[in-house]
Amino acid sequence: MIRFDDVTKTYMRGQRPAVENLDIEFTRGEFVFLVGASGSGKSTLMRMVLKEVAPSRGTVYVAGKDLSRIPSWKVPALRRDIGMVFQDFRLLPSKTAYQNIEFALAVIGTPRKVVRRLVPEMLEMVGLEDKGKRLPHELSGGEQQRVAIARAYVNRPSILMADEPTGNLDPATAGGILDLLAEINERGTTVVMATHDRSAVDRMQRRVVEMVGGLVVRDEARGSYATPAPVSVISGNLPDDSAHRDEHPLEDQQEDSGPESTTAERSPAEDETHGATSAEEGSGTVASAGDVLEEDLIDEREALLVRDEDLDVEDAFAEEPFVSDPFADDAQEEER
Template sequence: MIRFDDVTKTYMRGQRPAVENLDIEFARGEFVFLVGASGSGKSTLMRMVLKEVNPTRGTVYVAGKDLSRIPSWKVPSLRRDIGMVFQDFRLLPSKTAYQNIEFALAVIGTPRKVVRRLVPEMLEMVGLEDKGKRMPHELSGGEQQRVAIARAYVNRPSILLADEPTGNLDPSTAGGILDLLAEINERGTTVVMATHDRAAVDRMQRRVVEMVGGQVVRDEAEGTYETHAPVSVISGHLPDDSAHRDEHPLEDEGLAERWEGVPAERSPVEGERAAAGETAAADDIAAPAAAAGDVLEEDLIDEREAQQVRDEDLFTDEAFSDDAFSPEPFPETPLPEQSEGERR
């Protein structure tokens, strides 16, 4: 379903890679927890699955497709099969819960008859069948996250990515969100969840992948949040965020050769924004800024990349059709004749 073959991603020349020599695969129907300190590469991994950023080196496969071979104009179609849930919900504040879910269907041209059937089904699935007319500010944090999950899942994506979906919720509410994601997984959707929620990981006992400094240092089939492995940051065996990672080469069990030595080349910028299964909001509106203090790898992207993202997002599928381009995009236009006096 998702495979990384020797993938390295460096955002800016001279900086250490956000993801380095990544070789990992997530099978269809799996529920996987991504754990690790902030800056360990979890968000970059998800952004590459969405083809929001391209690897500097290596190949990413999603649903059997080599993402490097997918042109820009086909990316929105790819993302319709990938749902995305965020820590800060990212609901449209001027729309009701019903309309937020409806919007995800409307932007892909779903017939009204189908919309009227699917949206109530989603509200019922997430336990909000009586709150479809509520505005986001009238819902609790847990209810807002349920609406966000319904919006991400309404198109029945084969992959659901969740970036800290319980990070802003109390333990009891977080448990309900986790149960909802487990139910979606049981319906056949592959769920990859990046989290710092120790209780969630320990409770579920699913596959746990820990990342340190952009590398996978642990991959356990039925793991817990902490580990006895000496290469773990979250278990306290390495300094947080691997500030002294040069002193800790990941030689245990052959997980890596050394931290240093990877070429720091800037990859070409693809220039599109994460749409995800949160298809509606992410394709058509700019997502709000991440919560204060939440350090993500995208903070490394310079303003020029961000501007190109905004510019590229103005294009639609039709804009990239074969008929949209003239064989001579800059035809010469003869200048009008000028008299000698005008030239002077």
């Protein structure tokens, strides 16, 4: 399903690689925890799966496809088969829970009839069937994350990537999110979750891959967060590589670079809270109107159109907006 073949990624010449000589495979239907200190290479690994960055050496395969051979205009199609869940939720603040999920379907031209069936199904699956009309700020942090998971899964991707999905949640709420991810995994989706959540890893007892300084130092079929292995940083057996970060301070600037930075401008920071702010349970964090999610989805729609030179793009977007209020009919009925 996902394979790294002798992959090394160096962001800037002279810097230490973010990942080095990476040879690992995640098979279909697996649930994998990626663990390691900040800067260990987890985020770079996930970004290469999404083809946000390309390896400096080696080959990344996703669903049997060599990503280096996929042209840029086909990347949106690739990403439709990869759901992504973030620590900071990245919901569109002006859209309801229903509309946030609907938006992921609208940009790929899903028929309205199918949307009206799928979105309620997703809301029910994540336990929010009665909260579809609520805006993100009216939901708790756990509820916002459930909406984000529903949005990531609504296209039934074969792979679901989760970057610290429980990082902003209290333990009880985090447990519910883990149960939801486990349910998605049981339906056949490969789940790869980067986390610092010790209790989550210990509770699930799934495959654990630990990274240190861009290298995989541990790969256990049914592992725990901590390990007696002497190469583990998170277990306190090996000092954190703070000297490396002092030597290359640019690595701590990934969060400031913004989502639209080019590959050359991005540092190899593996700050696992990339793009996130601290959020209290009950308030959460939502994306701004110009958030990368909406821009990426719009770019995806444009990418689908670029192949047809005869299509009038302006006319294509002049049609009635797809994302509408799904509860408008109910409101009109109440007025009558």
